[in-house]
Amino acid sequence: MKGYILRRLLSLIPVLFVVAVVVFLLMHITPGDPAAVILGPEASPDEIAELRENLGLNRPVTEQFVSWFGGVLQGDLGNSIFMKQPVLQAFFEHLGPTLSLAIMAQILAIVVAIPLGILAAKFRGSFLDQTFMGISLLGISIPSFLLGLFLILLVGVELKWLPVAGYKPLNDGLWNHIKYLILPAIALGSMQAALIARMTRSSMLDVLNANYIKTARSKGVKESFIVIKHTLRNAFIPILTIIGHTFGTLVAGAAVVETVFNIPGIGQLIINSVERRDFAVIQGSVLLIAVSYVLINLVIDLLYGVIDPRVRLGRK
């Protein structure tokens, strides 16, 4: 088990390298001189030349990359030119809102989607099933920003039930924290919920047809236990995969929703940094997101072992 985790962590290194190369190149082929953008239109050519020198932009690209990636491997992601602080610090300051939003969207999605998926499977073909699946199709196809705007107009402006924008950290009280996140979480999580509901339904249907379900019925197990004990745990394996693999998408989608709801998260950090050509921040943030993506998948894979004994033993 420990060996397995270690191997998975080591596999982070090539991933990191590839992501680093790609972000680095992307940044350097983006048109526009960062020094000129940072200093604004009134800057003189001399000032721009000086800043280029300070930022190391005059050195060959490979040399710039080696010095940056060398720092990354030692845990130094560089400093933000604009915010005058280490990238790591800027990242973690903005991580809280994004994580809160993503986790809340995920929880909302799971809590709503799994029961609906189960019901749809259990009553397959019924009016209920068709309604749920119709709604889920809608959930998949509506872009989150559109849903976000709609929610702002309806729930925030018309009904005035919830605040329409902004963010309150957890220190301001749990309810305050949650209150500001409900609408964005719905906007962000609806697609996730739709995906999970559909996966739950199809996975439940597969398992309900399995021979061991017939065995359980032949023993006299109650229908509710057939669903809860014998079907759900088996059906959960593919559901977990969907949840894990789309959590990254959720974090990415958070960037858009953060903008709509004016939440100071990673999305805003990256978008602002792109506008400011704050290279170090963009590169560092993307790398950190890639790392968390890999780590989340590792956690998910470890969870499989908890649910499915076949996986557990295979790794001894």
Place this chain on the structure above:
Amino acid sequence: MSDLLLEVKNLKVHFDTENGRVTAVDDVSFSVKQGETVGVVGESGCGKSVTAESILRLLDEKHTNYEGNIFFQEKDILRFRYSELQKLRGNDISMIFQDPMSSLNPVYTVGNQIVEALLLHQNLTKKEAEEKAVDMLRLTGIPLPEKRVNEYPHELSGGMRQRVMIAMALSCKPKLLIADEPTTALDVTIQSQILDLIKDLKDEFNMGTIMITHDLGVVAEVCTKVVVMYLGQVIEEASVESIFSSPLHPYTQGLLKSIPHIEGPRDEKLYVIEGKVPTLNQIPAGCRFAPRCEFATDLCRTEKPQLDSYENDRKVRCWHFKEIQEKGGVMNGNRNESDKVRS
């Protein structure tokens, strides 16, 4: 109460499919007495599993319609409420299935799955049930049952899993055991071990048993009575001795001729029944076996034969069985003694 345990009476099972209604079991009747082992035989697709699963009402009833009666100790299972059905399943009637590899839930230990059945039907504490589960595993000849009870299905071989299924099925001492091709998916050597086990346990528990198989060798080994099915109908019913010594229906004769002899020459040419079982939407108008029968006449092709009684305990569904018997049966190879057959 008589010693009649189960009586299936004019059972019809219809499925509503996308292409309309099909009748997979059409007017099947047979009975099982206490302690008796009845073989249900026929090629694949003849409706054996549908018949068996109807007895426990395991078919998806959204798409299934039953007609007729299935009396268990004089009460009609087809009229049972759901709660009565739950009490019946696993307690009075148990079932074991063809494929032990997929019949156990992969995410629970075998002990957990046996304990579940015990707790459902018997007044035991969890601890007592766990002890009983170990006892049941020991009874089915599983080595180191105290250890095996905590293992997951994937840690056991196919034969061991079938023993677990048997342990689970018998844990509540059912009065009737339905075994749907319990050895078909297993290696030949394991097959006979499992058959011996079922035979021993059925005597020990004095259960009625329905042994479903497409293998007449299995019938010869464990059954007292045989019901031969073809395309959803019973076409012959008799004691094991009569079936092997003087099969009446051409289909039964064909099945018997296609079993290899133990003492026969190695390269002995085996008889095969020509053709295939038709699908349920192409059921022949007259005798259902007519397209594959070497004795078929115009009468056979247009008129449905009934299941008629013959001598005192036999039944057969064929217009011409008497003449066929006089002619010496299928391909003139009548068998006069009960042959030893390979299992």
